[in-house]
Amino acid sequence: MPKLSYWERKSFFSNIDVLIIGSGIVGLSTAIHLKESNPNLHIVIIERGVLPIGASTRNAGFACFGSMTELIDDLSRQSESEVFETIEKRWKGLQALRAKLSDQQLDYKAWGGFEVFTNDDQETYAECLERMEEFNQKLKPIVGTSAIYKKKDNSIKTFGFDKTQHLIVNAEEGQIDTGKMMNGLLELAYQVGVKIYNGIEVTDWESNKSGVILKTKEEWTIQTTKLVVATNAFTTKLFPSIKVTPARNQVMITKPIRNLKMKGCFHYDKGYIYFRNIHERVLLGGARNVDIKNEQTDEFGNNKQIEAVLINLLKEVILPNQPFEIDQRWSGILGIGESKHPIIKKAGEHIYVAVRLGGMGIAIGYGVGADTAKLVLSN
Numbered sequence: 001m002p003k004l005s006y007w008e009r010k011s012f013f014s015n016i017d018v019l020i021i022g023s024g025i026v027g028l029s030t031a032i033h034l035k036e037s038n039p040n041l042h043i044v045i046i047e048r049g050v051l052p053i054g055a056s057t058r059n060a061g062f063a064c065f066g067s068m069t070e071l072i073d074d075l076s077r078q079s080e081s082e083v084f085e086t087i088e089k090r091w092k093g094l095q096a097l098r099a100k101l102s103d104q105q106l107d108y109k110a111w112g113g114f115e116v117f118t119n120d121d122q123e124t125y126a127e128c129l130e131r132m133e134e135f136n137q138k139l140k141p142i143v144g145t146s147a148i149y150k151k152k153d154n155s156i157k158t159f160g161f162d163k164t165q166h167l168i169v170n171a172e173e174g175q176i177d178t179g180k181m182m183n184g185l186l187e188l189a190y191q192v193g194v195k196i197y198n199g200i201e202v203t204d205w206e207s208n209k210s211g212v213i214l215k216t217k218e219e220w221t222i223q224t225t226k227l228v229v230a231t232n233a234f235t236t237k238l239f240p241s242i243k244v245t246p247a248r249n250q251v252m253i254t255k256p257i258r259n260l261k262m263k264g265c266f267h268y269d270k271g272y273i274y275f276r277n278i279h280e281r282v283l284l285g286g287a288r289n290v291d292i293k294n295e296q297t298d299e300f301g302n303n304k305q306i307e308a309v310l311i312n313l314l315k316e317v318i319l320p321n322q323p324f325e326i327d328q329r330w331s332g333i334l335g336i337g338e339s340k341h342p343i344i345k346k347a348g349e350h351i352y353v354a355v356r357l358g359g360m361g362i363a364i365g366y367g368v369g370a371d372t373a374k375l376v377l378s379n
Contacts, residue, residue: 019224023047024056027230029369035192048201058332065090093367113173160261162320232335246298251285
């Protein structure tokens with residue numbers, strides 16, 4: 001790559017107040033909140049891909065905050081206060097995102113989030129029934145209603161599912177169009193004066209008294225007063241000490257299916273598998289628990305073992321006795337860790353990180369951006 005010219009450096013990369021690495025939901029949201037708080041700030045976002053290549057544009061578009069089996073699983077490993085504090089962050093983040101972009105702009109559909117229980121899940125279902133009222137009461141102060149989780153077995157035939165014994169619906173969940181969400185955030189960022197440059201990959205950095213100097217794959221150096229790292233699953237490439245584990249998720253979508261019956265977002269196997277309707281198609285993904293070791297990677301690609309599990313679920317449960325064809329396959333990279341709390345902290349002199357969204361970027365990303373902006377402005 002050629003060196004930056006005098007004009008390029010002066011016009012695009014000089015006097016930067018805050019530079020953000022990563023143009024996903026967190027990077028964009030942080031920039032928008034910073035600009036709205038102080039319009040005079042010179043905010044620059046750099047992104048190594050043509051699009052944000054981690055998870056923001058590669059997910060399923062679930063506007064969800066927690067299925068019952070996820071809650072039960074989380075409570076087995078984390079304190080109750082930590083679990084419900086995370087749920088509250090997800091809920092408030094979703095409401096803030098919807099208020100900022102509007103349901104119409106997000107193409108938000110309040111069709112609910114359903115948990116699927118097959119013949120092999122009867123013990124898990126019994127525990128969910130036993131704790132349903134408990135969870136509804138504990139979520140009431142957060143969501144504002146106690147009618148959150150409900151039995152919904154009468155929808156099994158309506159959706160056309162087979163080998164399904166029970167459904168539990170989270171009536172407060174919905175789905176969005178991820179592409180429209182990201183377009184909306186990009187438009188907001190441009191409107192408030194954020195500058196975004198794609199195709200720039202940071203390889204190293206060093207801080208000094210006046211800020212941070214970034215070194216890029218293009219052999220450029222870019223200086224900024226403050227740096228925000230919003231690279232989620234890819235964070236350890238620059239900051240090995242930040243505890244974020246990459247987790248690859250497989251996703252596929254069928255060709256349009258005539259008279260598709262299912263409507264809503266669906267969780268299966270403790271949320272590891274998820275599916276939904278979109279444009280008369282079935283979008284299906286997850287199942288990384290089938291091959292955890294190999295899916296702890298930041299490399300994109302397909303896993304044949306996982307793909308076979310997802311295809312079998314389509315054949316046996318979701319679309320029984322109904323022909324379908326897979327139209328597209330892709331993968332996204334999540335950032336997970338021991339805790340489902342996002343990491344929002346000052347990581348060094350002039351450096352801040354906002355990462356580890358735990359597969360819930362749609363729910364908490366906009367709120368994480370707000371919290372990150374406050375942290376940057378307070379230091």
